């Protein structure tokens with residue numbers, strides 16, 4: 040096989056067998072590693088990073104983790120079909136079946152299915168018995184030789200964490216050429232349980248004996264799942280998550296802002312006064328700069344959610360939320376997609392494949408776009424800092440801005456639950472429940488490197504992907520706002536004229552035409568709002584010192600009610616082209632995205648109007 | 659008695675699945691280790707209707723009442 044110029048090797052295994060970590064080890068590509076069963080839903084691929092000469096041509100494919108090759112959920116069907124197709128089309132040169140050697144019986148049930156399938160398609164298989172470091176720690180034995188002989192395939196003890204056995208694995212893969220023989224046995228049993236009996240027998244004969252780690256896990260569970268301490272800690276953890284977005288990110292955001300201002304003060308004077316200089320200061324520093332300030336928040340949010348995932352807490356949160364979510368027509372399994380939706384709706388929609396019931400998955404889709412995603416964060420952040428003082432209460436532990444952020448996040452979540460509760464009650468079919476079965480991964484200390492890399496990756500994606508749109512929109516807005524009178528008056532520009540047409544739409548909740556233009560542009564992607572507004576204020580305030588956009592909003596005399604209405608509008612409206620596209624891809628039609636877009640726009644408008652009048656009435 | 663009736667800290671052997679269980683779920687539960695003859699321990703019962711945690715071999719799963727009450731234990 041080593042003669043084959045680009046051999047493809049598939050990694051398969053049950054959720055939590057450590058497959059993703061092994062994949063990262065083998066490829067050096069830091070794909071996300073998550074300590075939640077079944078979080079990988081797309082097939083990732085990566086080139087080998089082996090030091091030895093010609094192995095750079097080995098390509099590893101990481102198939103989503105499944106418990107069995109017999110699917111019971113939509114997500115599994117997709118994953119299994121992907122694997123079978125790859126085998127059928129003869130794309131794979133070898134398959135590595137990753138099993139957790141600390142839970143050999145479970146791993147072997149799956150491995151036996153894989154062996155059988157690979158036998159059918161004539162593809163070589165290796166079994167990688169992972170987590171061998173855990174067995175070593177407990178001085179437990181695992182008879183890999185015996186198992187290997189019994190199954191007549193290579194069984195390699197490895198640790199994806201410490202790197203033990205990885206070279207042996209690579210070498211074995213380079214030699215792998217013999218497809219597995221049919222597994223011979225003398226057990227006679229009914230079809231359904233035959234694999235299971237084999238696995239049990241093999242695990243008893245060759246597997247480690249004894250209990251592992253369960254005691255610490257039980258102690259932690261008796262705290263995190265305690266009838267009221269568990270609920271309390273859940274709220275504290277969620278609250279800290281939102282506070283961290285503000286308090287941890289704030290110094291970095293200030294630094295980024297200071298840097299942009301400093302850069303502007305150096306660069307702008309060098310450019311001769313005129314169109315070019317105005318463009319640099321309004322569109323580049325005003326528009327793009329206003330949005331770059333929020334990148335640290337995206338990073339912190341991704342990092343914190345990653346820590347929760349990797350530590351094993353998210354699975355417990357799903358248990359805690361199951362009963363309450365059931366009331367709202369969802370299931371505990373909806374919690375992960377919804378929380379992922381707090382980072383971004385798109386991974387949330389993908390993660391919803393883990394919801395095994397079609398109807399509950401559909402309801403989860405309704406909820407995800409209402410979850411306060413990180414693209415809303417810049418808008419929330421801007422408006423909150425324009426209206427709410429940065430003072431801290433209780434010795435800095437509690438920030439008013441963080442509290443306001445918590446409130447608007449809570450509002451989004453409540454809207455999501457309200458929608459699913461109402462919709463699920465609208466039909467008998469949507470109300471029925473499916474059983475909840477979820478593996479509880481052991482609690483683990485998060486592995487920092489992949490988490491930080493993932494956070495940086497997400498931030499970079501945010502900058503490059505959203506950045507392109509924002510740059511394009513910013514330039515267009517700037518041109519429309521600057522001409523024909525060279526920035527003398529924004530109100531008389533082309534943009535101003537167009538703005539006058541839209542003004543009546545948003546005037547009912549106290550927003551002038553500039554906000555109207557910014558809202559319209561934000562239907563491409565929410566964060567465009569900040570860039571657009573930054574550009575317009577930049578043109579308007581030409582010649583003045585650079586002040587933060589929040590301060591400019593404050594000075595523009597926007598009424599409090601209008602600010603609140605803006606928050607509510609952004610919390611509900613589905614202003615994200617990518618979300619609509621992904622929903623279309625996942626559901627196979629434009630029906631759901633179109634329905635959601637229209638109904639959430641109407642809902643957003645009505646709620647914003649209500650909010651404006653409520654605040655005006657109260658203040 | 660069903661699996662759902664196990665209280666925290668106790669364990670029992672699976673005797674059979676109730677006939678109302680969907681076959682896909684029965685197969686999956688068997689694959690996860692819940693099959694007749696296996697000793698299952700209830701390690702955590704959070705109360706208030708939340709799913710309970712059960713240990714099979716070295717793995718812990720959480721099951722809610724709708725499925726745990728279809729597994730009979732003795």
Ligand SMILES: Nc1nc2c(ncn2[C@@H]2O[C@H](COP(=O)(O)OP(=O)(O)O)[C@@H](O)[C@H]2O)c(=O)[nH]1
Pocket residue numbers: 052053054055056057058059060061072073074075076077078079104169170171172173197198199200201349483486
């Ligand atoms: N101790 C130890 N932990 C591991 C090993 N391999 C993976 N893990 C951890 O097991 C958890 C699940 O791993 P992951 O790669 O996400 O599993 P997947 O669901 O199969 O992709 C993560 O927290 C990993 O850090 C290993 O060899 N030893």
